[in-house]
Amino acid sequence: MRRFYLYRRGKYWYAQLGNPETGRRLTGKSPHQTIRDEAVAVVYGWLEHGFPQTGGSSPKKISDALDLATILTFIKKSNLSSGDVSKIGSVLTEKGLVSSVVLKDAGGAESFDSFLSRFWDYDVSPYVKEKHAHGLRMGKTHVAQSYGRAEKYWIPYFKGKRLGEISRQDVKAFSIDLAGKNPGLNHSTLNRIMTVGTTALKWAFVNDLIGADPTFGLASYSNKTRKRGVLTPDEAKRLFDLHWPDRRAMLANLTAMTTGLRIGEILALKGSDIGDDFLSVTHSWSRKDLLKCTKTGEDRRVPIIPRLRDALRNLVLENPHGPDGFVFWSSKKDEPWDQQMSLNALQDMLVVLSVGESASDEEKKDARAYWKDRNVVFHSWRHFYASRMADRLEARKIMLVTGHKTRAVFDGYADHSLDSDLNEVAVASADMFNSIVPSALVG
Structure with missing residues (x-):
């Protein structure tokens, strides 16, 4: 396959680079030359040094452009499942290119307050049902306490956000805000409050409702808690x-x-x-x-x-x-x-x-x-x-x-x-x- 193809549009020449992996050509890009030989020289410069970028950025490697074209072609031609899209979104989130990915008509599109309320509702919670199905204990008192903490701390802070929009930075910011606004709470209590939301978010990730785990790498509060007093x-x-x-x-x-x-x-x-x-x-x-x-x-x-x-x-x-x-x-x-x-x-x-x-x-x-x-x-x-x-x-x-x-x-x-x-x-x-x-x- 030829490395590139030239064609004229108006007075300017355009070049299409060939993708040897897919046999397809990249979208035409103009070297801004009106003379063919000068256009060829510019294109050979691209092949050696990469595409020039605006704003003083380093040239983009041709191999990266070809890889991107392959990815885009794959996305366009493939019948992707919600799980596939979640994995793609997870990679993009981990690379810091996007803050979150919300799938259309998927669990991540649900409002976070609705999801969290349902997650800690003993009678309808999929998490509780899953625990019971595996023979694990999940008492009503614990679930009720978690529901109360969700309503008091998590839901007001994230009001208006969808489940799939909650990013790692959002959760970190919440942990800082929680401690700052509640100086009277000891670290043990703060950790229990954090667990209410992080447990739900981890479960959502494991069950493919969201594309990335926003709790990954989140630091907990110091476990040095106030000692219980004891009489002599x-x-x-x-x-x-x-x-x-x-x-x-x-x-x-x-x-x-x-x-x-x-x-x-x-x-x-x-x-x-x-x-x-x-x-x-x-x-x-x-x-x-x-x-x-x-x-x-x-x-x-x-x-x-x-x-x-x-x-x-x-x-x-x-x-x-x-x-x-x-x-x-x-x-x-x-x-x-x-x-x-x-x-x-x-x-x-x-x-x-x-x-x-x-x-x-x-x-x-x-x-x-x-x-x-x-x-x-x-x-x-x-x-x-x-x-x-x-x-x-x-x-x-x-x-x-x-x-x-x-x-x-x-x-x-x-x-x-x-x-x-x-x-x-x-x-x-x-x-x-x-x-x-x-x-x-x-x-």
Whole structure:
């Protein structure tokens, strides 16, 4: 095949370069010459140095022009699927030539707010259905929390954008804006908010709704989070020596302190789960999912000290719905009491511990601020249990009780040691809790 062909249009000569791969000619380009020999000389210069570009850019290689012609010919002649176009768009996006590619009549044309709302709607979410189809857990509480974060943070920021228009730079800009506008949120919370959108975008890419993954290479926030506050053994003893207005609140907090159970696992306890020496932990409870499996999906047994065991059995006998109901019963037969009650009661009693019941409103306000700054919440009891027991037993044995799946996670809970703990290494775990739990607990 000839390297180029000349033809005249008006007074100027034009050249068409031949494409040896396709046998086709490129679109004619004028060397701006009226004399044939001079036009030929210019064209040979193109073949050697490339096409001249406007704006001072470097000459474009002839091979690049031929490759482009091949690509364009392929696109024009081929019956491309949406997946093929997505892959082409992904390459263009990765090279920084386009910010996004939205396929006509494809998933990427859907508004991002509509897609994200549907993605985190438990009843219609394709993501949730996919998880369940593969035997993976996806609780209603988690999905509802994700939906709420999507509505509060992601949807307002990207309002008016289509799914396929969300670029990597858009997501990076959002992550910076999120942190800047919410200085009170810790990095752990910020990461959870980011996961709401990035999970949906990754799923859209994997399922060919968009041509590129806009979350690729996105940096997460530092995982250095504020440590959960933990009471000292002396503070815990003085706390439970106080008079608690609601006995259920005191026993729920004592159960958490002496067993390391999560609040959902405590609320799910029924009378039949209280053995002579162990609690059977087979379920967890949440407002949306109701009774469900434990966080790890595995049952376990947890030692319980006799004093607390007897107090819980007495609480079961007080259940107005009968002894087969929840240990921590409520006015509704099929529901335990609300988990917030245990936390609210703990916060109230911590204030009493600091300033007493007759303190002024200002003193109580300062006490609440003090405990908030120490970051003591109901879940702190799980840290308390892990840290006290970590001084006495090897981690592997404690993890059988707490239900931690990895040593790394457990270490995060157990890292609350005190200098005085070194003098308590020889003390058995039962003695540790017997010294804290009130002796007159039953009655």
